[in-house]
Amino acid sequence: MEETKLSMYQLYKEMLNDYLQHKSEHVLYSAQQLSKEMLEKDMSPEEMVSLHISVFKEMVEDLPEEVVDSFELLLEVMIGYGLAHREFMSLRDRQRQLDSELNVAAQMQESLLPHEEINLKTLDFGVISVPSGKMSGDYYHYIQDENGNMGVAVADVIGKGVPAAMCMSMIKYAMDSLPEQRLQPAALLESLNRVVERNIADDMFITMVYGSYDPKKHNFYYASAGHEPGFFYNADTDTFEELETKGLVLGITPKVHYEEFSLSLEPGDFVVLLSDGVTEGRTEGEFIERDDITKLIRKYKHLPAQDIVNQVFRELEKMQDFHLRDDFTLLILRRNV
Amino acid sequence: MQVQTHVDIHSEWGIVAARQAGRKLAREIGFGSVDQARITTAISELARNIYLYANKGQIYIEEVVNSGKRGIKIVAKDQGPGIKDIRKVMEDGYTTSGGLGAGLPGVKRLMDEFTIDSELNNGTTITSVKWLR
Ligand SMILES: Nc1ncnc2c1ncn2[C@@H]1O[C@H](COP(=O)(O)OP(=O)(O)OP(=O)(O)O)[C@@H](O)[C@H]1O
Ligand SMILES: [Mg+2]
Numbered sequence: 001m002e003e004t005k006l007s008m009y010q011l012y013k014e015m016l017n018d019y020l021q022h023k024s025e026h027v028l029y030s031a032q033q034l035s036k037e038m039l040e041k042d043m044s045p046e047e048m049v050s051l052h053i054s055v056f057k058e059m060v061e062d063l064p065e066e067v068v069d070s071f072e073l074l075l076e077v078m079i080g081y082g083l084a085h086r087e088f089m090s091l092r093d094r095q096r097q098l099d100s101e102l103n104v105a106a107q108m109q110e111s112l113l114p115h116e117e118i119n120l121k122t123l124d125f126g127v128i129s130v131p132s133g134k135m136s137g138d139y140y141h142y143i144q145d146e147n148g149n150m151g152v153a154v155a156d157v158i159g160k161g162v163p164a165a166m167c168m169s170m171i172k173y174a175m176d177s178l179p180e181q182r183l184q185p186a187a188l189l190e191s192l193n194r195v196v197e198r199n200i201a202d203d204m205f206i207t208m209v210y211g212s213y214d215p216k217k218h219n220f221y222y223a224s225a226g227h228e229p230g231f232f233y234n235a236d237t238d239t240f241e242e243l244e245t246k247g248l249v250l251g252i253t254p255k256v257h258y259e260e261f262s263l264s265l266e267p268g269d270f271v272v273l274l275s276d277g278v279t280e281g282r283t284e285g286e287f288i289e290r291d292d293i294t295k296l297i298r299k300y301k302h303l304p305a306q307d308i309v310n311q312v313f314r315e316l317e318k319m320q321d322f323h324l325r326d327d328f329t330l331l332i333l334r335r336n337v
Numbered sequence: 338m339q340v341q342t343h344v345d346i347h348s349e350w351g352i353v354a355a356r357q358a359g360r361k362l363a364r365e366i367g368f369g370s371v372d373q374a375r376i377t378t379a380i381s382e383l384a385r386n387i388y389l390y391a392n393k394g395q396i397y398i399e400e401v402v403n404s405g406k407r408g409i410k411i412v413a414k415d416q417g418p419g420i421k422d423i424r425k426v427m428e429d430g431y432t433t434s435g436g437l438g439a440g441l442p443g444v445k446r447l448m449d450e451f452t453i454d455s456e457l458n459n460g461t462t463i464t465s466v467k468w469l470r
Binding site: 087 | 375378446
């Protein structure tokens with residue numbers, strides 16, 4: 001430390017000497033580079049001022065007393081700047097630590113999502129979920145049983161960040177504990193609603209859409225708890241219809257009855273479930289309309305479901321300059337044969 | 338011989354007097370001008386807290402020696418309301434001045450040793466030492 005101070009002293013002295021003689025931009029440039037090095041070595045502003053005056057005193061004989069005194073005043077003022085600087089450094093360290101903790105939490109959250117491959121001849125399935133920050137307030141779920149039935153869900157916690165993410169884990173475990181209702185969307189939402197109502201703060205709400213697919217009848221059953229309405233794509237007419245979505249948000253009152261709807265899927269028909277992060281994106285102040293979403297989906301509908309959702313996300317992300325305002329989840333379930 | 342001074346704090350004059358006494362002793366002990374300014378700033382912050390939150394109290398300043406090392410010890414003592422949540426006030430960014438480095442965390446940074454004893458309704462004693470390198 002003392003050694004580096006000594007070499008700093010020498011370096012600074014030469015620099016100052018040089019500058020006083022030539023007043024060149026070149027020396028100023030070196031000074032700018034030096035300041036970076038000094039910051040790296042934790043040289044505080046007050047030490048810098050002190051270095052300056054001691055070098056100056058040595059270089060210029062009979063420096064007027066006023067000049068020396070004035071630097072004393074400057075030094076005193078610089079103490080505050082030095083403290084602010086050190087506080088900044090410690091806050092930055094803390095921020096880094098928080099960041100890495102958040103990364104671990106985000107990984108844990110990611111591990112709550114299903115990862116199994118869906119291999120069904122009858123169905124083509126794709127889902128993408130991207131948090132706007134590190135943690136997501138969106139959740140999706142899918143499950144298939146030995147008979148080829150499939151359950152899918154998209155949920156959205158009103159709220160963001162860590163609290164929303166913690167809520168998500170509750171939803172996941174609650175759903176895992178209701179295996180017998182996997183294929184009964186309305187009943188499942190009713191059970192979930194009771195769990196959520198008992199367990200989360202009054203100012204937190206969760207919207208959710210749950211659907212199940214019966215591969216023998218080719219029916220899709222679904223129910224919604226105040227969730228962003230999805231779409232049904234009719235391949236025959238090449239049109240999108242909105243899914244019906246009555247139903248109260250989860251967690252408001254303990255006893256809620258959810259209505260169950262059903263759709264009959266022909267080959268090529270598909271169902272789109274999404275979170276409001278998909279539709280509430282904005283480009284240059286303008287909302288992305290639901291129409292824009294269906295246009296995008298149509299543009300890629302010749303691709304496998306997973307590629308459709310990936311492509312739609314890519315385009316929407318670009319339209320928003322790669323800045324997501326809200327967590328984004330998009331899920332497609334298509335009947336193949 | 339070790340010197341001890343104490344200054345009563347009950348006005349801003351007291352704060353200035355404490356600074357003055359601290360700077361003088363720091364210089365005598367052999368601290369350089371940067372450390373002198375740091376020590377004085379620490380005294381200032383402690384004295385100002387006494388003045389603002391406890392109305393009155395004392396600042397004790399003395400030279401300390403430990404295994405050949407010399408240092409300066411500052412004790413700020415008052416019988417004021419005490420500090421409720423010490424952990425909180427030691428957090429960066431907590432001070433009423435809104436996290437510009439000053440306040441008690443600043444004092445801790447400026448000095449080498451720092452301890453707070455505070456009892457609610459019974460006063461606060463803050464002890465802080467800086468060693469000569
Ligand atoms: N001697 C004291 N007696 C009682 N409370 C105190 C004392 N010293 C500090 N405190 C309490 O601790 C808080 C933090 O003090 P600190 O000096 O860190 O910051 P501040 O005085 O609020 O703002 P700043 O010093 O940055 O202007 C004060 O707001 C005050 O409530
Ligand atoms: Mg203060």
